[in-house]
Amino acid sequence: MDELTSVDELPVLVIGAGPVGLAAAAHLHERGLPFTVVEAGEQAGASVGQWGHIRLFSPWRYNVDAAARRLLDAAGWPAPDDEQLPTGAELVEGYLRPLAELPALAPRVRYGARVTALGRVGVDRVRTAGREQAPFVARLAGGEEILARAVIDASGTWRTPNVLGANGLPAHGEDQAAAFVDHALPDVLGTDRDAYAGRHTVVVGAGHSAANTLLALAQLVEQAPGTRVTWVVRGSAIDRALGGGEADALPARGALGMGLKLLVDTGQVTLLTGFAVTAVRPGAGTVELVAGDGRTVTADRVVSATGFRPDHTIASELRLDLDPVLGCTRALAPLIDPNEHSCGTVRPHGIDELTQPEPGYYAVGMKSYGRAPTFLMATGYEQVRSIVAALAGDWSAARDVRLDLPETGVCSATLGARSLFDEAAARFGLPAEVPAQLISSALRHLPAAGSVADATRAAAEELGIDPGVALQLAALAGDQFDAPPATADGSRFRLVTLPTAGGNCCG
Incomplete structure (x- = not known):
């Protein structure tokens, strides 16, 4: 580059070829802005592929960016059913890979290209004079450097999970x-x-990732003799995992919580509360977790489902003003604070909330939320739409931020639930109508049985279902046991979407 004044002719650098990064690319293409996408993995949606077995809890219509859809439709894309819930693998194969392979994007997407540092040409973080006119420089792991007019960092947080230590520091011996x-x-x-069948697994954490792993392990308990599951949480109660009742904007979160409660009540999962992990001691084939109060638990495997955190190391030479608690921009922090908000109560936001003191650098997607677990994929799409509009000089569109979501934030009372129950029935080799019959029968038995578990066992006997399988289906149904008694034909049976991923929300 001969003259700094030609900085506007440089491409916008997008870091990450996941859902939000590729959405940014689609919007940049629509706006006629040059861009380059660099992805550390070997394919589009590399991180999503690592949880490909998990089903999202919002349907296709909320998981496809508008600009991306327009590009795909123009290319004859076989669009999926808008109301179906994709798995992570289906999201990659049915959406992200076809999007990345479009002629408009493919030549500008580079794989195996990990960014190790960002800076400005000729200036360090201290220097102010000429800073805004200096292009960004991104250094890759192999030493190559890429110049850019702006940087949209959609690298996410999947590669930087939180530690086991309850105080945010790695536990001793971790x-x-x-x-x-x-x-x-x-x-x-x-x-x-x-790795888990016939073994004792300890799951640490109280969020959605922990919940989904616990539900899967509980199924394995029924399938593989000798499988045991212990759930460790640092709090004195599991209210967070069980949902917030009427105060919770996500009904499905309550369903998931009731499923967990059922597993604990029936003894399929052993719960240890107030267990703040301070040390991890590996042994001969087993590992011991030590709590601050001296209690211990020994396991064959440990699943650390303690959430994720952003890594801002690559931007250490840029001028960032981060919220001291969450690690996001200060303007965004009060809007996404998990102490105050769930996914459904986060309002739309864009360029104004994501702007840093370093002009032209934007962290978007999961990374933009820092340590807050309340991110929505659709929120990320709106973020990049707003930012790209601003980069194109269309400030009216940039500040017209909107978010189209189901009325509960990510789930409605019936949203995609049928597919989840059909899938569960098929997994256990049962007719598709059995889950609904089981719940209706259990609700009839509940007043006399006195407990959810006993009502479920009675219903299983009535329908000729294995009691263990029945308990698994009941756990998936969750809060149905708080519904009004079913009528004889089951007409009051109400399906509720079970949140089964961190892929679209609250990861």
Whole structure:
């Protein structure tokens, strides 16, 4: 580059070829702005592919960016059913890969290109004079440098999970015990089954990732003799995991919580509360977790489902003003604070809330939320639409931020639920109508049975279903046991979407 004044002719650099990064690319193409996408993995949606076995809890119509859809439709894309819930693998194969392979995007997407540092040409973080006119420089792992007029960092947080230590620091011995510890969302019933079947697994964490792993492990308990599951949470109660009742904007979160409660009540999962992990001691084939109060639990495997955190290391030479609590922009922090908000109560936001003191650098998507677990994929799409409009000089569109979501934030009372129950029935080799019959029968038995577990067992006997399988189906149904008694024909049976991923929300 001969003259700094030609900076506007440089491409916009997009870091990450996941859902939000590719959405940014689609909007940049529509606006006629040059761009380059760099992806550390070897394919589009590389991180999503690592939890490909998990089903999202919002349907296709909320998982496809508008600009991306326009590009795909023009190319004759076989669009999926808008109301179906995709798995992570289906999201990659049915959407992200076809999008990345479009002629408008493919030549500008580079794989195996990991950014290790960002800066400005000729100036360090201290220098102010000429800073805004200096192009960005991105250094890749191999030493190559790419110049850009702006940077949209959609690299996410999947590669930087939180630690086991309850105080945010690695527990003593955690690094040495790495061989025993898996991070969030292992494929317990699929490719990772042999690592968990017939063994004792301790799941640490109280969020959605922990919940989904616990539900999968509970199924494995029924399938593989000797399988045991312990759930460790640092709080004195599991209210967070069980949902917020009437105060919770997500009914499906309550359903998931009731499923967990059922597993604990029936003894399929052993719960340890107030267990703040301070040390991890690897042994001969097992690992011991030590709590601050001296209690211990020994396991064959540990699943660390403690959430994720952003890594701003690559931007250490840029001028960032981050919220001291969440690690996001200060303007965004009060809008997404998990102490105050769930996914459904986060309002739309864009360029104004995501702007940093470093002009032209924007962290978007999951990374933009810092440590807040309330991110929505659709929110990320609106973020990049707003930012790209601003880069194109269309400030009216940039500040007209909107978000089209179901009325509860990500789930409605019937949204996609049928597919989940059909899938569960098929997994257990049962007719598709059995889950609904089971819940209707259990509701009839509940007043006399006195407990959810006893009502479920009575219903299983009535329908000729294995009691263990019945309890698994009941756990999936969750809060149906808080519904009014079913009529004789089951007409009051109400399907509720079970949140089964961190893929679209609250990861």
